[in-house]
Amino acid sequence: MGFCQNPVEVSQNDDYFLLPEPDWVEVKKFDSLQPGNRVSVPVLVDLNLQNSGKWSIDQSGYRRWNLTIEGSNFALALAVLLDTFSLSDGAVLSVFIENNDFPSSRFIGTEGKIEKKLLGFFSSNKIRLELIEPPNTDIKSVIHIFRMDIGYKPVFDNIVSDVSKGNSETLGFGASEACHTNIICPEGDIIQKEKNGVCRIYVVVKEGIGFCTGNLVNNTKKDGKPLVLSAFHCQDGYTPMYDFWRFDFNYQSQTCNQPTTEPVFSYIQGAKLLASRLENDILLFELSGSIPSSFKPYFLGWNRSAIGPQKSKMAHHPKGDIKKIAISNHPAPVFTNTIKWDNNRISPANHHFIVQYTFGSFEIGSSGCALLNESNQLTGLLHGGSANCAVSSGYYSRFSLSWEGGGTPSTRLKDWLDPILSDSMQIMGLDNPMVENGRVAGVIYTETNTPIPNTNVLLIGDNGFSVSTVSDAQGNYSFSGLSTGKNYILDFAKSSSILNGLSTFDLLQVQKHILNREILKSPFKMLAADVNNSGSISTSDLILLKRALLGMTTSFEKVPIWQFVPFENGFMNITAPLLGLNLNAFMVQNLQSPILDKDFIGVKAGDINNSASVNE
Numbered sequence: 001m002g003f004c005q006n007p008v009e010v011s012q013n014d015d016y017f018l019l020p021e022p023d024w025v026e027v028k029k030f031d032s033l034q035p036g037n038r039v040s041v042p043v044l045v046d047l048n049l050q051n052s053g054k055w056s057i058d059q060s061g062y063r064r065w066n067l068t069i070e071g072s073n074f075a076l077a078l079a080v081l082l083d084t085f086s087l088s089d090g091a092v093l094s095v096f097i098e099n100n101d102f103p104s105s106r107f108i109g110t111e112g113k114i115e116k117k118l119l120g121f122f123s124s125n126k127i128r129l130e131l132i133e134p135p136n137t138d139i140k141s142v143i144h145i146f147r148m149d150i151g152y153k154p155v156f157d158n159i160v161s162d163v164s165k166g167n168s169e170t171l172g173f174g175a176s177e178a179c180h181t182n183i184i185c186p187e188g189d190i191i192q193k194e195k196n197g198v199c200r201i202y203v204v205v206k207e208g209i210g211f212c213t214g215n216l217v218n219n220t221k222k223d224g225k226p227l228v229l230s231a232f233h234c235q236d237g238y239t240p241m242y243d244f245w246r247f248d249f250n251y252q253s254q255t256c257n258q259p260t261t262e263p264v265f266s267y268i269q270g271a272k273l274l275a276s277r278l279e280n281d282i283l284l285f286e287l288s289g290s291i292p293s294s295f296k297p298y299f300l301g302w303n304r305s306a307i308g309p310q311k312s313k314m315a316h317h318p319k320g321d322i323k324k325i326a327i328s329n330h331p332a333p334v335f336t337n338t339i340k341w342d343n344n345r346i347s348p349a350n351h352h353f354i355v356q357y358t359f360g361s362f363e364i365g366s367s368g369c370a371l372l373n374e375s376n377q378l379t380g381l382l383h384g385g386s387a388n389c390a391v392s393s394g395y396y397s398r399f400s401l402s403w404e405g406g407g408t409p410s411t412r413l414k415d416w417l418d419p420i421l422s423d424s425m426q427i428m429g430l431d432n433p434m435v436e437n438g439r440v441a442g443v444i445y446t447e448t449n450t451p452i453p454n455t456n457v458l459l460i461g462d463n464g465f466s467v468s469t470v471s472d473a474q475g476n477y478s479f480s481g482l483s484t485g486k487n488y489i490l491d492f493a494k495s496s497s498i499l500n501g502l503s504t505f506d507l508l509q510v511q512k513h514i515l516n517r518e519i520l521k522s523p524f525k526m527l528a529a530d531v532n533n534s535g536s537i538s539t540s541d542l543i544l545l546k547r548a549l550l551g552m553t554t555s556f557e558k559v560p561i562w563q564f565v566p567f568e569n570g571f572m573n574i575t576a577p578l579l580g581l582n583l584n585a586f587m588v589q590n591l592q593s594p595i596l597d598k599d600f601i602g603v604k605a606g607d608i609n610n611s612a613s614v615n616e
Helices: 024-033 160-165 186-191 399-404 504-514 523-529 539-549
Strands: 016-018 040-048 054-057 063-070 077-086 092-097 105-107 115-122 126-133 142-151 198-205 208-216 227-230 246-249 266-269 271-277 282-287 312-316 324-328 352-356 370-372 378-386 393-398 438-445 456-461 466-470 476-482 488-493 562-566 600-604
Touching (some): 040 077, 115 142, 186 324, 198 227, 227 378, 266 466, 456 476, 466 476, 488 562, 523 562
Parallel strands (some): 016 063
Antiparallel strands (some): 092 105, 246 266, 352 393
C-alpha cells in the first residue's frame, strides 16, 4: 500500500501544516486492482498540542490552541483521525473549514477518558482546529493526530447536473442517482419504523475510508443490545480499524424533496467485531455504546426461512448518500449458480437470493442493506448485482445460511442473535427497550422577552451523539431521552435577512457610543454592535453596518446574523461583555436530573433598538 506514508515531523509551535502530496499514480493503481468504494487516502502525521499549533490566552483567561491543516489542490475533503483524544472538563474542540468563521463541528470529551476519534469529512482542502480550555482547569487536554485522510473522490456533492449524470466517482451527500427516492417519501411509509434501524457506515481501514450500509438487529433476549449487521465485502481486501468505524443514524431528509444542505444526524463511533465470514458475506458488530433513546432506534426482526420473500423492500445509503427506499414486487428465488465478483472472489452456489427491483435501485454504498420480507423481517444482505435506473437486479446473501455459517461463534450469527438458545425461526422487530430520563429544555427569547420561534437547536454529546430540534412559536425547545451522567453542548442557529431590524437609528446609536456621547448600557446591545467580532465597538463596526444598510453585503463575515447568549451567567463580565462569553454556559455538564430552564437570549446582529422581527 505504497501511498500510506511515514509520519511527518512538524516544528514546535507551528500553527500551519501542509500535508504532503499522495502518490496519485499508486492510488490509481491500487484502485484498479482493488475495486471498492474508497473515497480517501491516508497520510500519517504526528501532531499534538506540544509540537504543533499555537497557544494563546484571552483576557477572560481561556486558553486557545489553533492549528491550520491544508491538503493539496486535489484534496476535495479532509478527515482527522486521533488515536488520543482526552479533553479537560469544559473544554471544546471546534473544526472550521476555510473562509468560514463559524465551526463546522464541535466535539467534547469525558474528563479522564482517553478515546479514539474520527473527525470529518470536512468539505474543504483547508481546515482549522481550535481547542478552548476554560480558566483554572487542573487537568489539561491531550490530543494526538496520527493520520489525515485526503478525500480524492467527491464526498460532498449536491450539484444537480452531476447527480443526474450518476458520476461513478462521486460519493457522499447528494451523490446517488436521480431515480432513488428519499425514505421519508410516501413509498417509504411501509417501513417507517424499520428505517430507524438502518445506518450509514464509515468504513475506516488502513488504506482509506469508504461507505456501506448497516442494520440494527434484534436478538431473542430483546434487550436492545447494539448489534449491527452488514456485509463482509465492505472490508474485503483492506485492513479494518474498527475503533474508528462510524455508524450514522437518522441520516435522512426531513421531507420528500431532496434537501439542499446535509441533514443533521447522530452517530456512534467504534465497534467490536463478533462474527464474519466471506462465504456468507456477513459482518456482525457490537457497537461501543448503547443506542440512546433519543435516536429513536428500531431493532430489525429476522426470519431464517430458506425461501425468499414474495415481495420485499430495502432501506439503504447509495454512494453514502442520505437514506433511500427500494421495492420489489417480485418473488426472490434462490440463485443456484456460483457468482464471481469484480474483486475475483467467488460465492458458492445457492448462497444468494436474486431480487428484481420494481421501484428504485442500489449503488456502491448500499452494500450490506437488509432485504426485508412482507413482515419487514431481515432475510438477506445486499452483496451486489446489476444496478441502473432502468432495470436492476441484486444478489442478497441468505440469512438462513449465515445462521450456522462456518460452524463457530466467530463465523456464524446464531450465538449472538439467539443468546437464550430458543432455536427460533423468526422474531419481530423491537422499539428501543432502553428508557433514559435525561432532559434538557428551555426558552429562547429576545432582550425584551419576545419569544423567538424557528431557531435550530443542536445538542452534541460525546462519542458522536447529536440530535436537533426547532423552537416552537413560544420559543420553547426540548430534548428528552438523554443519557444521564454525560456532558452536552448546545448550539443555536437562526437565518434572517441582514436588514432585519437594521436602520439608521441603529447606526446613530453605535456612533454615539463610539464618541462616548451615549454609551450602550445593555451587554446585549453591545454584542449586537460588535459585528466584526473584535471584542470592542469601533468605526470598523460602523462601516460594516453602513455597508449592510446600503445593500453592499448580505452577511457579516465574523458573526452570524443571530447570536445566542445563555440567560444565566452568559457574560463573564457584565461591565465589559465583549471580553468573552462564558463558553461553559453553553455546556450541560454531568447531566443528572432534568434541566428545564436552560434559557437563551437571541441577539440580532446590528439591531441595537430590538426592532428585528423574530418571525423572519
